Amino acid sequence: MSQSTNNHTDELLSAARTATGDELRSLTYFTEDDIEQLYLRSDLSRTADLLGFAENERNGFHAQSLYADSQLGDYLFTVRVFENGYLTRVIANDHGVWVTTDSMEMDRFEELASALAAILRSFDPA
Known part of the structure; x- marks a missing residue:
């Protein structure tokens, strides 16, 4: 992962935590070549x-x-529904994140995706 992404880890995590609260299970950053x-x-x-x-x-x-x-x-984000929770994928340009959560109200997914997309657009993963 690049230094730029490392600088934004706290920002991504804060946005995910704000939107999902205690329902946040995981947060993963990815590009075509990297995953963390x-x-x-x-x-x-x-x-x-x-x-x-x-x-x-x-x-x-x-x-x-x-x-x-x-x-x-335009494509905005994807939500996948599983037996034990949800996965939300947000992509901006050539990098993205997926977030897994416990069950929560559907409107919170839009809030989550919007906040994460804004952060992803603000930095260059290279």
């Missing part, structure tokens, strides 16, 4: 397959161009 888990709640196991998740979430880089100029407007 920035936060994992202490009651969770570190056995998650981050590379497998990253491979799937990197498809979002292609979604940005795939959905460009659609009548739906």
